[in-house]
Amino acid sequence: MNFDITEEQKMMLETARQIGERYGLDYWRKKDAAKEFPHEIWQAICDAGIAGMMIPEEYGGLGLGLVDLALCIEELCKGGAGSTLSQVFMLNPVFGGVAIALYGSDEMKRDLLPGLCDGSCTFSMALTEPDAGTNSLAMTTRAERVDGGWRISGQKIWITGVAASRKMLIVARTTQPQDGVKKTHGISLFMVDTAREGIGHTDIDKLGTHTLPSSVVYLDRVFASDAEVIGTIDGGWPQLLDILNCERIVTTSGLVGTGALALRLAVDYARERKVFGSRPIGSYQGLQFPLAQRWAELEAARLLNLKAASNFDRGLPFGSESNAAKLIASQAASGAAEQAMQVMGGMGYSRETHAERLWRDARLFRFAPVSEEMILNYISTVNLGLPRSY
Structure with a gap:
């Protein structure tokens, strides 16, 4: 097992260190007090190529791995941000990047991944529900088949970064649990516009992570086309x-x-x-x-x-x-x-x-x-x- 850091990684970490220190403790104290999304540092991270580190080069990324990204996140958070900055990486390189790069269609990759890399496309994910919590298989949000796609209805809670996101990854049941069938069957993923008709949200007053609001999200017959399915229906x-x-x-x-x-x-x-x-x-x-x-x-x-x-x-x-x-x-x-x-x-x-x-x-x-x-x-x-x- 090799624990050495390569010369390329050293260069990346130095870039991350400089960005983290440029937007240091005082920057984050002000953002926290104002409850503002950290647009400036996120754009700097995108401009440096770190946001798209795991995205294939053909879509504007660097084509590197999760080890490289993990090392850079450590360095960025160490500079003054603390753990709240890692949430922005959850939202974009993970909920957006990993989901689309692994399971999105070729068209979805072409349309969304370049925007993730340059910062013009941001993401959130609607998974947790008020009556399910950690037991995600107990979710009641449903997606029903309609002509050309699906209608999604339900309620989510503690959804991070909704207001700052352009796209929302919604997790819903497309098939209800049945006797003799695993509860994991029937879960599907959809990538839709956050501003789409039928999506509403209200902020939750909370103790910390003020730069990223958490919200209750209401889904009222939100339309998702077949092209907006991530992965496989019922196999998500x-x-x-x-x-x-x-x-x-x-x-x-x-x-x-x-x-x-x-x-x-x-x-x-x-x-x-x-x-x-x-x-x-x-x-x-x-x-x-x-x-x-x-x-x-x-x-x-x-x-x-x-x-x-x-x-x-x-x-x-x-x-x-x-x-x-x-x-x-x-x-x-x-x-x-x-x-x-x-x-x-x-x-x-x-x-x-x-x-x-x-x-x-x-x-x-x-x-x-x-x-x-x-x-x-x-x-x-x-x-x-x-x-x-x-």
């Missing part, structure tokens, strides 16, 4: 899992970057702050050990995440690795941000030291996009072979 469940497991990988990359940023802020403060004498507080093991513990956890999550990304790039199963990496990273990143606040004392509660924003944003990812309890369920049954509990 395994295709959806590929998209969601890639979502885990970019989430983890952002969390690893967030943890590194939080540790840097804590260490910088602990080196300078002196109380009860002339020694900096960073010399005390009571502060050192919790930070060291988080560093070790983040490094473990990082390596496991890169293994998951490498497996994806090589066409190997990657679900166990991507889920386990996300579990460790979400706990470590939110813990690192909270420990940074603790190191800073009262100043950690101040917006000017940035740690509180990192904590607010990172805390989300202990239960989203999949909760740590559901990841432990997955590991218990798939990796340990224990009987299913639900």
Whole structure:
């Protein structure tokens, strides 16, 4: 197993580092306070080719892999953004790029992938429902066959980035569950215009990730043509899992970057702050050990995440690795941000030291996009072979 970074990757990471630092902590504090989408940094990311990193060259991308993208996301989030920037990668290179590149038609690839690469086409995905939550197979959103396509009706919740998106990936049932047939049968994916007639949405007031609003989405007989189907009708469940497991990988990359940023802020403060004498507080093991513990956890999550990304790039199963990496990273990143606040004392509660924003944003990812309890369920049954509990 080779852990070396290639010269090409070093150049990409340097570009990502420069962008991340150019739009640093103060930029994100202002965007968070104003609840504004980070258009400027996203356009810079697109201009640098990072958004289209995994897109084939014929559609305007770089034709590289998920390992390359994961490394760049870490560096970008480490520069000041924290974990909220990784959500923009979920929306566009994953919900848009992975979905279309793997399962979209040739026409859809030609129409949408160049826009993803240059930033002119943005995406969201409508999956979660109020009465289903993590149990996506219990969704009640239905797509009914009509002349030339489908009519989609239902309600979704906690859908990120709707207002900033041009396209929405909608997950719906095209066939209802039947006795003797797996519940995974009957799920289908549609890529439609966000502004299409019948789609409405309202924002949810929330604790963090203010630069990306989350919404309740209402679908009232929304028309989707046959050309807007992603993958196969009724066979969308395994295709959806590929998209969601890639979502885990970019989430983890952002969390690893967030943890590194939080540790840097804590260490910088602990080196300078002196109380009860002339020694900096960073010399005390009571502060050192919790930070060291988080560093070790983040490094473990990082390596496991890169293994998951490498497996994806090589066409190997990657679900166990991507889920386990996300579990460790979400706990470590939110813990690192909270420990940074603790190191800073009262100043950690101040917006000017940035740690509180990192904590607010990172805390989300202990239960989203999949909760740590559901990841432990997955590991218990798939990796340990224990009987299913639900």
